[in-house]
Amino acid sequence: MxxxxxxxxxxxxxxxxxxxxxxxxPATYTGDAAWRITVPVERLPENFMEQVMMVWMGPGRHVVAYYLRAGALLNFVGLVETEEVSEESWTARFPWERFKADFAGWHVDVQTIIDAADQEGCYRWSLHYRPTIRNxxxxxxxxxxxxxxxxxxxxxxxxxxxxxxxxxxxxxxxxxxxxxxxxxxxxxxxxxxxxxxxxxxxxxxxxxxxxxxxxxxxxxxxxxxxxxxxxxxxxxxxxxxxxx
Ligand SMILES: Cc1cc2nc3c(=O)[nH]c(=O)nc-3n(C[C@H](O)[C@H](O)[C@H](O)COP(=O)(O)OP(=O)(O)OC[C@H]3O[C@@H](n4cnc5c(N)ncnc54)[C@H](O)[C@@H]3O)c2cc1C
CATH class of the missing domain: 3.50.50.60 (FAD/NAD(P)-binding domain)
Structure with missing residues (x-):
């Protein structure tokens, strides 16, 4: 004990x-899944993105990217609307091809980041609402x-x-x-x-x-x-x- x-x-x-x-x-599915990858900066073109947070928005989806570890890693979160409810987890891997397809036609910088991803290391998190708690x-x-x-x-x-x-x-x-x-x-x-x-x-x-x-x-x-x-x-x- x-x-x-x-x-x-x-x-x-x-x-x-x-x-x-x-x-x-109770947890209720939002209708969104979050693609998550990190990319070492050496895989990206030099001076690829300033040390700021970048947001791209489009119909039914958006992307947020920012640096981690003093600029050594680029963190990418891509939110997509989908009816397919999956796991709410940091470790739920999904195929890179689906990730790429979800952002087909998006800005060239988004394509550069997705192309530089480790194809075995693409994660998707199913996002759920929960009521706020005061206790x-x-x-x-x-x-x-x-x-x-x-x-x-x-x-x-x-x-x-x-x-x-x-x-x-x-x-x-x-x-x-x-x-x-x-x-x-x-x-x-x-x-x-x-x-x-x-x-x-x-x-x-x-x-x-x-x-x-x-x-x-x-x-x-x-x-x-x-x-x-x-x-x-x-x-x-x-x-x-x-x-x-
Ligand atoms: C897609 C996505 C993007 C995000 N982006 C951001 C962002 O840009 N900025 C930001 O501030 N936040 C962001 N967040 C939120 C952030 O990740 C979480 O709010 C944060 O991790 C919460 O920290 P925590 O320590 O409370 O919980 P967790 O990080 O979940 O840690 C809980 C720990 O408890 C352990 N644990 C659970 N049960 C037990 C048990 N029974 N016994 C022992 N250990 C246990 C787990 O293994 C885990 O290590 C994001 C979240 C998602 C899903």
């Missing part, structure tokens, strides 16, 4: 700890990350939120006089932000899968995604935000 003062459920979107605290949370704790247990706020990747914030949770929980444990108080402080300071991010992420699915160029132009004409996200999303610092 293992004994401890606090159980932390950081066991991902199929969390058994969350199930024990909140019961079964993260018991007296001796707390949930963290996808275990309590699984999110769709349309705002690229799932891992960021898990890191923020960890930072705030650490501070709450330092500040409070008891574990019970610390867990309440943690939950109080994290739930609203993560619910907002999850809901915003879900809303982005519609925005990214518009059918025509005119619709895309009209939807983005009065938006300033950068300013909006800087105002509330990227400006949050879990190490300094006041815990109330």
């Amino acid at each position: 293992v004994q401890g003062e606090l159980l932390l459920g950081a066991d991902g979107l199929k969390s058994v700890i969350c199930q024990q605290i909140n019961g079964n949370i 993260w704790i018991t007296r001796r247990a707390a949930l963290l990350g996808d275990a309590v706020h699984p999110t769709l990747p349309y705002l690229a914030q799932g891992a960021c939120m898990a890191i923020e949770d960890g930072a705030v929980l650490t501070r709450a444990l330092d500040q409070a006089d008891s574990i019970v108080d610390a867990l309440q402080l943690y939950q109080r300071n994290r739930v609203d932000r993560t619910v907002r991010i999850v809901n915003q992420s879900t809303a982005n699915r519609t925005l990214f899968h518009l059918r025509t160029v005119d619709e895309i132009r009209a939807s983005f004409a009065n938006r300033d995604e950068g300013a909006d996200r800087n105002a509330w999303l990227y400006s949050y610092n879990p190490l300094t935000v006041e815990l109330v």
